[in-house]
Amino acid sequence: MEKNWSLETICLQGGYEPEDGQARVLPIVQSTTYKYSDPDFVADLFDLAAEGHMYSRISNPTVDAFEKKMAQLEGGVGAVATSSGQSATTLAMLNICKQGDHILSASTIYGGTHTLFASTFKKMGIEVTFADPSLELEELVKLAKPNTKVVFGEIIGNPGLNILDFEKFSKLAKEIGVPFAVDNTLATPYLCRPIEHGANIIIHSATKYTDGHATSLGGVVIDAGNFDWKENGFSDFVDPDPTYHGISYVETFGESAYIVKLRVQLLRDLGTCLSPFNAFLMHKGLETLHLRMERHSDNALRLAQFLESHECVSWASYPGLQSHSSNEASKKYLPKGCSGILTFGIKGGIEESKTFMRNLKLAAIVVHLGDARTSVLHPASTTHRQLSEQDQIKCGVTPDLIRVSVGIEGIDDIIADFDNALKSI
Structure with missing residues (x-):
């Protein structure tokens, strides 16, 4: 992709770059599996030592093109598409938090997200504090705990329609040494690019304006690649992962550690993947975003x-x-x-x-x-x-x-x- 393309051009031509003789329009690769001729290459795929598609629960060519377009629009280093916006929020948080951890969230969020945080996450042993986003920075810092792992908010509250104070929430996250995750569903990357204002993780319910025509469920998580997981003591990104022969995400994937871990751990295990057909429709919807x-x-x-x-x-x-x-x-x-x-x-x-x-x-x-x-x-x-x-x-x-x-x-x-x-x- 041309790095100096405008957002309008990325909407039309981002994510998919056909070679000579290939389809001009992104094709639907409606396949669960992929053919190989070398067993060693397949083994490398499962060790994360080679790039390629091993199974459509983890990645798929059509879904991949949609993910790339979303990452380009937001200015991130990578993206993972999911089966719904709710699953995108769930995976984005579970990629950071586990039992015994704490989330500091703005109170002015979508009702479904509030219920996810207050009820389902509570059953998982993850505590959430809902803070009035109009509080002064000093008051918000007091609501953080030693086990706080992420600050969360929506750019445009749904349905309160308050606009999040990026400067204040970015400072909050930096002061307590945790990533700043924002839901950009209502604004979309065309109206607002949160990474430019200090966000580290972007979440979308692609079901909404991304699709734009009420046809398809989907979600996306975008990694800004601008949070230092090692420096801030997030051991899950640094320590060896025994399910991939001791790989360290930070050491192996650098700035893409967060999004790679989300894909190869959570998408692999929870299976909330986006269908190729829905990815095609959403990739198409972005053309007129x-x-x-x-x-x-x-x-x-x-x-x-x-x-x-x-x-x-x-x-x-x-x-x-x-x-x-x-x-x-x-x-x-x-x-x-x-x-x-x-x-x-x-x-x-x-x-x-x-x-x-x-x-x-x-x-x-x-x-x-x-x-x-x-x-x-x-x-x-x-x-x-x-x-x-x-x-x-x-x-x-x-x-x-x-x-x-x-x-x-x-x-x-x-x-x-x-x-x-x-x-x-």
Whole structure:
């Protein structure tokens, strides 16, 4: 790949470089296994001494091209694709943490991630502290423990829509000597590149804007290659791995130690691999990422401005609005646009909100976001339903909150649909 390519060009041509006579469009290699003529070469594959595909649970040519494109877009040294965004978060954390360890996470995160951390990880013996991201750095440092292994946050909180203070959280992670992992699902690498702001590990639910058309589940973990595992005392990356004849990931793979370990240990053992067909669709979806994110952002801002001034709306939240608490941060970290998610509350209460949603014609009620089509959802009764009301509030979910995933349809049509539905209340 040309190192000076723009993000727009990487979206189209990154990840896959066909040779003469090969398919111009990335092919789907729908195969579980691969043919070899030399048994010694296969042995080298299993010792991680040679490059190649041994089995599609660990790697596959189509999946590999998608992973490379994501790594190029984020500016990382490597990536691993997984079967879902949830599995990407799980593997990203388990690659660092084990029983007895601790995670320091921002509280304003997706409900599914909150449940994963608070419930499933707790059963595994991994403790998680959820911190208000608006706390001062000194207060956040006090929440760290001797066994803290990673700092976690979402670039745009879902659905609170707060923008993470990269500078503060990067300093936090450096001060306690742990990696800084961020979920970049809502911003995408086109709107924000977290590595440039101090992040070490990037996570995506590729199901959302990466795919962009609500067809495929998938996730990605990207390694920035900028964390010193040996210097910071992470022995699992330094000590010999007996399952690969005593290999040391740091000594053998250098800056790629984290992502190689994730692939050959966790993907190998847990099997949460991405299918070649889904990788093909997501690689294809990335070809229009830059165009879609511009349109999503423009439409969301226009709709947010309309809702903010509507007589039936009690409040509207979107980082691009001057009234939003993260507006200044959006200018710093999201100069190209604030993505396509907004939230708002309707005067009256939950019954009025239900009436509004039932009367939408263009927008649909969907348990999803990041689709090219506009959709709405009531998070308190759906995605964040498992959380207590107190934890919902900490995540930025109020009882009246309606989340809108603004699509790329004509903005006048979207606004007319919302206006008509609001008038029905």
